[in-house]
Amino acid sequence: MSKVRVHNFAVSLDGYGAGADQSMEQPFGHADGRLMSWFMGTRSFHAMQGQEGGSTGVDESFASAWGPGIGVEIMGRNKFGPQRGPWTDDDWIGWWGDEPPFHTPVVVLTHHPREPLALEGTTFHFVDAAPREALAEARALAPDTDVRIGGGVETVREFLEADLIDHLHVAVVPIVLGRGEQLWTGLERVEERFDIETTASPSGVTHLVFTRK
C-alpha cells in the first residue's frame, strides 16, 4: 500500500519549521541554514549537489531515507519559490536550477494553476486542490509508489490535520528561532495517532519518527 511520508523536516525547539522573512536571497528566512545544517553535512546532501564526501553517521541514516520508494512529491508553493499571488515571473523554475534533485513528478499546491513545467528528470504540476484531492492527483502521476510531502510548514501541517501522513520524520534542532512558521499549531494531541521513536545525533539534533498506529 502506498504510504505518505515526510522526511528531514526540521523544527526548532520553539516549533518553527521555517524562519520569518523568506525572500529570494533568504529561502529559509532569518533561520538561514540553521535548521538544515545537520542535513547539509550529510553524504546524501553532498550527492544531491553532485559532490563527493559528507557524513555517514546518524544524520545520514535519516537523510538517506528521503528517496527510496518515493515516486512523487507534493510541495507547497512557498517551497517552490518566494513569489506570492498570480505568477508574474515565468522564468522562475524553482530554487534548484535546470536539474532539480527530485527526479520524479512534483505537485505544487497553488491557488494559481498554470501549465506544467518540465525540467531534466522532474516535471512540476501546478494544482489548486485540498490535501486529499492533491494526494489523489499525485498517486495518479505515480501509481503504487510512496508519496513524499516535501513541505513547507503549512503543507505538512495541512496533511497532518487531514490525518493523511503515515510516516513523519522530524528533526528537532536545538535552536530557538523566535519567529517564523509554526509546525504544531492546531495539532494538539497529534502524537496520539502515532508511535514515536526518538534518536539523538552527535550533531545535537534529535530525530523523531512518527509512524501511524
Next chain:
Amino acid sequence: MSKVRVHNFAVSLDGYGAGADQSMEQPFGHADGRLMSWFMGTRSFHAMQGQEGGSTGVDESFASAWGPGIGVEIMGRNKFGPQRGPWTDDDWIGWWGDEPPFHTPVVVLTHHPREPLALEGTTFHFVDAAPREALAEARALAPDTDVRIGGGVETVREFLEADLIDHLHVAVVPIVLGRGEQLWTGLERVEERFDIETTASPSGVTHLVFTRK
C-alpha cells in the same frame, strides 16, 4: 564557584513547559501528567514519594542529578500553589504536604511577601525580588552551594533572559500541548550562549543539557 542549575524541566514539542488551566485539581493544567510521566517512572521520583523501585536507565540518570550539590531552590509562586494575588488561604503549605521533598531553604518569588513557612526539613521564604536579587538572597541562605531554579515556566524564562543560568536540563517530551505557558518566548538565539548535549531515552523523551560557554 556556586552554579545556578535547572533540572528535569519538561517541555512539549511546541515549547510549552506547563499546560493551560492550572488549578487545585490540576496542578499541571490540561497537560495533566503528560509532561512528567518520564520522571514519575524513575527511582528518584519513587524515593521522593517514600516508595521503592522505579526505572534506573537514561531518565533516572538525569532525574537523579536534581539534588546533589544543591543547597537552596528558587521557585515561582505558581509552583508553590494555584492562588493568585494577595494570600487568602494561610493554611496552604504548598502541593507537597508536611514534608516537602526539597530539604533545603526555598525562595518563593511573589509580589505578596509574607512570613517564612517552616516545615519538616524545608523552609519557604517569600520574596518580592527580580532574578538577580533573588539569587543573592538564595545564596545568602546557603553559601557555597549550587542554586536550583525550580520553575515554573516564567521563573526559568526570567532567569534565562537575565543570563543567570549555568546548567539547564530540558526534557523534550514528544507531545503537542497546544496551549499553556511557552518556555522559549523572548529567548531567540539563547542557544548561542551554551554548549548543548543531546541524549535520547527509550521513553521517547530527549534530554538536552545546556552548559554555559
